[in-house]
Amino acid sequence: MLCAISIALGYLIGSILPAYFFGRLYNLDIRRIGMRYAGTVNVYHTLGVLPAIPTAMYDLLKGVLAIFISQRLTSNFICAQLSGLAAIAGHVLPFYLGFRGGQGVACATGIMLYYLVHYLTGGGLFPYELGFLFAIVAIFTYITRQGELIGMIVLPLLCYTLFLHAPHDPHNPFLVAVVAYIIAVGVYNTVRRGLVxxxxxxxKRHWWRVAARPGALTFVVIYLHRTQRMALQLIGYVAAFFILLDIVRFIHRRTSMFLRERIKLLFxxxxxxxxxxxxxxxxAGFITLLxxxxxxxxxxFTxxxxxxxxxxLFGLTFGRHKIRDKTLEGTLAYWGGALICAYVLYNTLHISPLLLG
Structure with missing residues (x-):
């Protein structure tokens, strides 16, 4: 019973929306102007910095407040975390506003920061890990200048890094839930606002080639868990097919015309x-593995x-400074992606990140 009460209390704490009430002081419904939701960013852009400061403080802290109150009431770990999640639900679905409130990102971020403090005090991060995360943030902040996109890249890496130190920590599933929610809202905002x-x-025409590229990891997985010969055979067969197709295109005009006119998405x-x-x-992959x-x-290969x-993707979307047929932003994104790969390979397969050079 106490657990149910604490979860309900978490929902009520979360449903208190300073953004909405500050809007009412100006005879405005904050949900109908600007970004059309009751949140800190919308308050800042529509009402100014003074109302935004207390809005941000309460929205960040109310999820943690719900967790603390639940811990006092029940001393039940799972119940306390569910109360924090209920505060996010209360922010998004306040009963007194027809279940239409804010996006809950600030509340979720506050809970995430609370978990981060727990992980840091429990084991901490190595200096190279902090340096890696700051480098990724710096690279993609310069390239995109979009908080949603930066979060989609950095937050999964943050979770991965924390789980390396505490793979069995009971906070892990709740951290995943909170981060997944923040990323989901980021994806929604990115699509709705057309940020990309x-x-x-x-x-646009050949997007499937970019989407299919991660499938080449199959060759790497086979190399790691089977044999080099098996990996070479597989990539060799696939490469031979495309080489043969290219040669046929070069010497047989009808085939070239057919592929050009009927299967335009292929080449x-x-x-x-x-x-x-x-x-x-x-x-190139075959030669590398050989x-x-x-x-x-x-x-x-990775x-x-x-x-x-x-x-x-980042070069074509955010490229601003040309370097011959490339862009500075695309080049930085390439190295950012390679840096992420180097970090993961080092922690999973103990492959030295110095190979990045």
Whole structure:
């Protein structure tokens, strides 16, 4: 019974929305102007900094307040965490406003910071881990200048880093729930506000090639868990297929016309008279797995997969400074993606991050 009461109390604490009440002082419904939700950012943009400060403070702290009150009432760990989550629900779905409130990101962020303090006091982070996270934040802040996108990249890495130190901590599932919610709201805002606008027609037409690129990790997984020979056979067969297809395109005009007119999504216009980038990528991957020692081959192949994805997506979307046929932002994104790969490979496979160079 006490657990149910504390969860209900958490919901009520969360349902108190300073943003809405400050709006009423100005004879406004904050949910109908600006960004159309009762939250700190909307208060700042529509009412100014003075109302935004207390709004931000309460919204950040109310989830933690709900957890503390529940701990006092019940001394039940799970019940306390559920009370914190209930505060997020109360912020988003306040009963007295027709279940239409804010987005709950500030409340969720407050709970996440509370968990972060717990992890830091329990084991802490190594200096190189802090340096890595700050580097990723700095790189993608410069590139995107969009908090939602930065959160989508950094928050999963933060969770991964914390779980390395405390894989069995009881806070883990609740941290995942809170971070997943923040990311979900970020994705929703990114789509709804059109924060990511891809204007490159080639990428629009051939988006599936970027989406399929992570599938090349199959070759790496087979190399790691089976044999080099098996990995080489698989990538060799796939590469041979694309090489043969390219050669047929070059020497057989009807096939080239058919592929150009009927299957336009397969090849880019710039590839009609040369080997496709798919072929080049597969051949390069085959040579890498064949020639180099396993740690170097795995690292290089992984960097190539994800560095290229990051470079292409962020370069075409946020590129502002041209460097020949590339952009500074795309180049930084490539190295940011490679840095993320280096960090994960070091912690999972003990492959030295110095191979990034």
């Amino acid at each position: 606008k891809i204007t490159d027609e080639t990428l 880019k216009r710039t590839e009609y008279r040369k080997f496709s980038s798919m072929t080049v990528f597969l051949v 020639v180099f020692p396993k740690p170097i081959a795995v690292a290089a 960097y190539l997969i994800f560095g290229d994805i990051f470079g292409k």
